[in-house]
Amino acid sequence: MPKSLLVVGSIALDTLRTPFGEAKDELGGAATFFSVASSFFVPVRLVGVVGEDFPKAFNNVFASRNIDTAGLVVVPGGKTFRWHGSYQGAMNEAKTEHVALNVLGDFRPAIPRSFRDSQLVFLANGSPVTQASVLDQVEKPELVVADTMNLWIETQKDALLALLARVDGLVLNEGEARMLTGQHNLILAGRKILALGPKFVVIKKGEHGSLLVTRPNDRQDAGPTQNVCPLPAYPATEVRDPTGAGDSFAGGMMGYLASAGQYDFQHLIRAMAYGTVAASFAIEDFGLRRFGRLSIDEIDRRLREYHDMLTF
Amino acid sequence: MPKSLLVVGSIALDTLRTPFGEAKDELGGAATFFSVASSFFVPVRLVGVVGEDFPKAFNNVFASRNIDTAGLVVVPGGKTFRWHGSYQGAMNEAKTEHVALNVLGDFRPAIPRSFRDSQLVFLANGSPVTQASVLDQVEKPELVVADTMNLWIETQKDALLALLARVDGLVLNEGEARMLTGQHNLILAGRKILALGPKFVVIKKGEHGSLLVTRPNDRQDAGPTQNVCPLPAYPATEVRDPTGAGDSFAGGMMGYLASAGQYDFQHLIRAMAYGTVAASFAIEDFGLRRFGRLSIDEIDRRLREYHDMLTF
Numbered sequence: 001m002p003k004s005l006l007v008v009g010s011i012a013l014d015t016l017r018t019p020f021g022e023a024k025d026e027l028g029g030a031a032t033f034f035s036v037a038s039s040f041f042v043p044v045r046l047v048g049v050v051g052e053d054f055p056k057a058f059n060n061v062f063a064s065r066n067i068d069t070a071g072l073v074v075v076p077g078g079k080t081f082r083w084h085g086s087y088q089g090a091m092n093e094a095k096t097e098h099v100a101l102n103v104l105g106d107f108r109p110a111i112p113r114s115f116r117d118s119q120l121v122f123l124a125n126g127s128p129v130t131q132a133s134v135l136d137q138v139e140k141p142e143l144v145v146a147d148t149m150n151l152w153i154e155t156q157k158d159a160l161l162a163l164l165a166r167v168d169g170l171v172l173n174e175g176e177a178r179m180l181t182g183q184h185n186l187i188l189a190g191r192k193i194l195a196l197g198p199k200f201v202v203i204k205k206g207e208h209g210s211l212l213v214t215r216p217n218d219r220q221d222a223g224p225t226q227n228v229c230p231l232p233a234y235p236a237t238e239v240r241d242p243t244g245a246g247d248s249f250a251g252g253m254m255g256y257l258a259s260a261g262q263y264d265f266q267h268l269i270r271a272m273a274y275g276t277v278a279a280s281f282a283i284e285d286f287g288l289r290r291f292g293r294l295s296i297d298e299i300d301r302r303l304r305e306y307h308d309m310l311t312f
Numbered sequence: 313m314p315k316s317l318l319v320v321g322s323i324a325l326d327t328l329r330t331p332f333g334e335a336k337d338e339l340g341g342a343a344t345f346f347s348v349a350s351s352f353f354v355p356v357r358l359v360g361v362v363g364e365d366f367p368k369a370f371n372n373v374f375a376s377r378n379i380d381t382a383g384l385v386v387v388p389g390g391k392t393f394r395w396h397g398s399y400q401g402a403m404n405e406a407k408t409e410h411v412a413l414n415v416l417g418d419f420r421p422a423i424p425r426s427f428r429d430s431q432l433v434f435l436a437n438g439s440p441v442t443q444a445s446v447l448d449q450v451e452k453p454e455l456v457v458a459d460t461m462n463l464w465i466e467t468q469k470d471a472l473l474a475l476l477a478r479v480d481g482l483v484l485n486e487g488e489a490r491m492l493t494g495q496h497n498l499i500l501a502g503r504k505i506l507a508l509g510p511k512f513v514v515i516k517k518g519e520h521g522s523l524l525v526t527r528p529n530d531r532q533d534a535g536p537t538q539n540v541c542p543l544p545a546y547p548a549t550e551v552r553d554p555t556g557a558g559d560s561f562a563g564g565m566m567g568y569l570a571s572a573g574q575y576d577f578q579h580l581i582r583a584m585a586y587g588t589v590a591a592s593f594a595i596e597d598f599g600l601r602r603f604g605r606l607s608i609d610e611i612d613r614r615l616r617e618y619h620d621m622l623t624f
Contacts, residue, residue, distance in 0.1 A: 090496040184402040187549050208520040209544060229621050232521060232542035237499050270624040309541045310622045312582040 002042045003142065004117065005258040007034045007251075008109050008134045009124025010081055011048040011072070016286060017086040017097075020240040026287035027058045029081065030124035030147065033244035036291045037251025037278040038122075039065040040299055041259040045115045047071030047134075049107045051078035061288065070112045078103040091242050092206060111137040120258045122250060123167070125149050128159040135166055143263055145169035147250060153180050165197040168263070171250050173204045186211050187228055200268060202253070202275075204246050209233040210272055214265055229269050234280035234306055241286045245279040248291075252278025252299075277302045314354045315454065316429065317570040319346045319563075320421050320446045321436025322393055323360040323384070327409075328598060329398040332552040338599035339370045341393065342436035342459065345556035348603045349563025349590040350434075351377040352611055353571040357427045359383030359446075361419045363390035373600065382424045390415040403554050404518060423449040432570045434562060435479070437461050440471040447478055455575055457481035459562060465492050477509040480575070483562050485516045498523050499540055512580060514565070514587075516558050521545045522584055526577055541581050546592035546618055553598045557591040560603075564590025564611075589614045 009031030016023045035044045044067045052074060062069050081104035084097040109130065116139050123131040123146040131146055138144075144167045152160050153176060160180075164170065170193055178184055181192040190201040190213025200214040209232040216227050253275035260267050277299055284290045321343030328335045347356045356379045364386060374381050393416035396409040421442065428451050435443040435458040443458055450456075456479045464472050465488060472492075476482065482505055490496055493504040502513040502525025512526040521544040528539050565587035572579050589611055596602045 185549060185551075187547050205520070208517070209542070211547070228547045230521070230544035230547050231622070232544050235499050235523070235540040235542050237497060239497075266624070269621075273624045307624065309581075310543070312578070312585045312619065 001261065003119040003258045003261050004045065005038055005042050005120045005122070005254060006045040006047065006111070006115050006118035006138070007031050007038070007122045007124060007254075008047040008071075008111075008131075009034065009122075009126055009147075010104055011050050011054075012081045012083050012104075013054075014243060014287060015082070015084040015097075016241055016243060018091060018241050018286075019088070021286070023241075023286040025055075025082075027061060028083065028243060028287055030126075030244075030247045033247035033282065033288065034122060034124055034251040034254070035067045036061070036065055036288055037248040037282065038255030038258070039067050039251075040278075040294070040296050041252075041255030041274075043068065044255075045071065045118060047109050047111060047115065049073045049075060049078075049081075049103050049109075051075055051080040051103045054080045061292070065291075068115075071109070071115055073110075075103040085243065087242060091239060094243065109134055109137075119143070120254060121145070122254050123147065123163075124247065124250075128152055128156050128163040132159070132163050132166065135163075143168050143257065145171060145250070145254060147171045147247075148176065150176055150179055161196060164193070167198050169200045169202065170198045171202045171204065171246075171253075173206070173246065177201070177203045187213060190228075202272060204249060205233075206242075206245070207233050210249070210276065212268055212272055214268065227265070229265075229272070231269070231272050231276055232310075234276050234302065235309075236280055236283060239283045242283050243287065244282050248282035249275035249279040251275070273303060273306060274299070277306060313573065315431040315570045315573050316357065317350055317354050317432045317434070317566060318357040318359065318423070318427050318430035318450065318453075319343050319350070319434045319436060319566075320359040320383075320423075320443075321346065321434075321438055321459075322416055323362050323366075324393045324395050324416075325366075326555060326599060327394070327396040328553055328555060329409075330403060330553050330598075331400070333598070335553075335598040337367075337394075339373060340395065340555060340599055342438075342556075342559045344600065345559035345594065346434060346436055346563040346566070347379045348373070348377055348600055349560040349594065350567030350570070351379050351563075352590075352606070352608050353564075353567030353586075355380065356567075357383065357430060359421050359423060359427065361385045361387060361390075361393075361415050361421075363387055363392040363415045366392045373604070377603075380427075383421070383427055385422075387415040397555065399554060403551060406555065421446055421449075431455070432566060433457070434566050435459065435475075436559065436562075440464055440468050440475040444471070444475050444478065447475075455480050455569065457483060457562070457566060459483045459559075460488065462488055462491055473508060476505070479510050481512045481514065482510045483514045483516065483558075483565075485518070485558065489513070489515045499525060502540075514584060516561060517545075518554075518557070519545050522561070522588065524580055524584055526580065539577070541577075541584070543581070543584050543588055544622075546588050546614065547621075548592055548595060551595045554595050555599065556594050560594035561587035561591040563587070585615060585618060586611070589618060
């Protein structure tokens with residue numbers, strides 16, 4: 001029986017420039033990528049905010065993907081959060097050209113009554129104070145996973161540490177893991193984060209894949225490193241727009257966990273594999289376009305390919 | 313029935329400084345790491361050169377590991393190749409403090425008659441002209457794999473291209489693959505290298521693992537990417553000295569291939585996994601010290617752990 005999955009975070013209109021072209025006011029945002037990616041696995045509950053300028057057509061994207069938008073607030077007269085970014089060369093890093101928080105700046109997420117019994121909760125990147133306020137409104141979640149970023153590590157470290165004591169898992173990229181812990185070795189950085197509260201950490205390494213670090217003895221036959229799992233990225237030759245790869249990864253991961261309803265080491269690894277595959281589709285086209293023509297069969301086929309690749 | 317394995321390359325006395333300590337005149341060199349790592353799988357034939365100053369005790373290292381030194385030349389009055397290197401911080405890159413080629417500078421490898429029927433040949437990093445001269449002396453090898461480096465790509469590109477047309481496989485690091493092909497995406501870089509002659513390329517990415525690229529349809533059920541395999545590095549928390557990791561990787565890989573006697577896609581992946589494990593041991597202590605107290609059982613145990621880690 002699949003579990004209920006709630007995501008709270010940003011919904012954006014992105015203007016993008018990559019070596020493969022440009023896109024203006026493309027549907028984007030962390031919660032958007034997350035909800036669309038996870039919706040291939042389970043129905044998803046979305047909480048976010050947009051302005052009156054949010055195109056009607058984009059609501060159809062959510063509707064067509066079985067995403068419950070009861071928590072989507074439209075601010076009258078408000079403008080949707082906008083991000084302008086560009087990528088050059090190998091597209092390893094986004095350059096932020098311009099940001100306008102708009103309605104996201106005053107966003108105080110109110111969780112609809114019908115969402116409060118959510119079993120899995122994903123706190124997409126946002127202020128740790130806002131993330132904590134979401135947890136205050138959710139009744140008895142089984143699995144809470146948060147994302148964060150360098151901005152919050154630098155400016156709201158205490159609030160972030162308080163949040164970490166309340167979550168089961170943290171997803172962040174390698175630079176953020178090092179910044180948060182002062183530890184270069186990512187396994188040791190992951191273990192330092194576990195000491196702050198979470199039961200598991202997933203460190204995203206972009207084109208180099210991801211690393212799962214859990215507490216020792218989560219597995220009965222655990223050897224010295226069997227609480228650690230590195231997975232490579234899916235080998236991609238067609239990368240048009242990396243925007244949303246990390247949130248799609250988290251979406252695939254949490255979507256699979258919600259569908260499986262189990263969160264042990266073995267299920268976490270499989271969840272990371274689904275996250276890896278979800279991210280590999282996201283980057284093949286601008287914004288969410290690739291997801292618009294994707295099926296769960298394609299996801300499963302690529303997962304099998306990825307699985308076979310790693311079988312020796 | 314295991315195949316015969318020949319390696320030709322440098323033997324060095326390394327002086328090393330890492331955050332974990334120092335070592336002077338430590339046994340090193342590409343052919344040394346390769347031969348010791350591969351000797352856990354099959355008997356190995358070594359061709360190299362040292363000076364009269366080469367410590368007798370180091371000959372015992374070869375003897376104790378079933379390495380045939382019939383091709384090891386001792387130059388009377390000569391001095392052994394010396395490399396002084398240091399690593400800082402995360403130890404991702406060696407800094408060369410000093411190099412003295414000594415007897416390696418005039419090395420024109422002569423392959424002993426008893427080695428000329430070698431079935432597998434590894435041309436450790438060296439001038440492509442010297443590497444080609446080795447191939448001229450080997451009768452009918454089944455599998456020839458070469459390593460190379462930026463120096464030869466920059467200074468002897470024509471000779472390197474001529475060599476690539478004569479080898480079955482190339483092992484090189486990611487920076488070198490990009491330099492050789494002008495292609496940032498490593499899968500595309502690997503495919504460009506395949507167009508130069510080799511049937512497979514292994515691109516080493518250090519702490520990020522390795523990438524195998526082969527020609528399409530090496531596998532009957534090959535999907536769009538089933539001629540590509542990324543493997544993560546074995547997750548290591550105790551890295552004392554990264555020297556020789558790449559050559560130990562190649563040694564584990566070729567040693568396994570020689571023991572298996574088959575070189576198809578599935579065997580290449582398994583060979584890379586053994587290479588990954590061999591490298592993970594090499595970096596745990598200075599020079600070859602960790603190999604001195606290593607058993608094939610330990611290698612197999614870690615391979616199983618690595619295998620289980622990647623099984624979802």
